[in-house]
Amino acid sequence: MKNLKILLVDDEEEFVITLAERLELRGLQARAALNGEAALQMIEADTPEIVILDVMMPGIGGFEVLRRIKKQHPQLPVILLTGRGSEKEGIKGMQLGAFDYLMKPLNIEELIKKMQEAIESHP
């Protein structure tokens, strides 16, 4: 998992910056996109190995970003971030092709474990 290339997509800048710093302290490479359009551009320019994607974002929402990722990069695993009490969103995301979902506020160890599972299931 060392040097795993991760793309974090969330419109809460403080959240993604801090999460990226924590992942980097653990030897992972994390970049951040603050909206769906930027995320799709970054994926085309330099495809990550995994995407962590917030569902609720202005502009192109998380589900539309997920659809487009799955169309262009079907093997790229995506883990959705939803709010607590939003299991329906998580289930909808998995039906659209997300590997799994986690609820905010996150537990970073759970996130890392989930990413490991996703990478192992998409060799």
Next chain:
Amino acid sequence: MNTCEDKEVAFFGKITAGITHELKNVLAIIRESSGLVGDIISISPEAIIKHQEKIQNSIVRIKDQIERGVNLTDRLNRFAHSTDETLSKIDLQETTEQLVTLAQRFARLKHVVLNTVPPDQETPPVTLVTRHVQIHMALFASLECCLTVMSAGGEINIGIRKLEGKNAVHMVCKGDLPVQSEFVRNICESENWPVLQEIIACLEGSAHLDETENGIVLRFPDEISR
């Protein structure tokens, strides 16, 4: 229970869900920021010096998010108290500003900015004796009508005034809008327009399109019948 009271529950659900979603983001940032400090401390004493700036930034972030959380809970608390009395005397400017604050997240999701026009200092405040929650609902339904027809990058300017002797809230849409006839048609065909008409009828008021300025005008009586 009349149809307006039926709709109050759904309205409360929508607004509460919006605020709690923001609160989750506040808590998520606080968790990551405090987690980052913990991560650095657990590496080594030298890491604390090496990453001093990260620790300081995390502390600032935590303080800012706590402020943000306090503001959000204040908003939610004020909103919750709008049900304290069935009929109450309200300041229409204050109520409108309150609702605009509550609706900011919905507007932000559509990349639209909401602005309240400051009141004219020489004009006395506009006060009504009315149903506070339903005034919020009417204002929100009106904003939803506007948001339906607007593209990203637009603005909605909201002002309060006396119009032909009636208390009026005037919402004007600015930005990349469809042509006037299409604007009118899109608003009237939106699912929120009949909802707005129902709510405004419960308040003994009226809602009309301002075709000249691409907006909506809501009129309310000074006091509704009990």
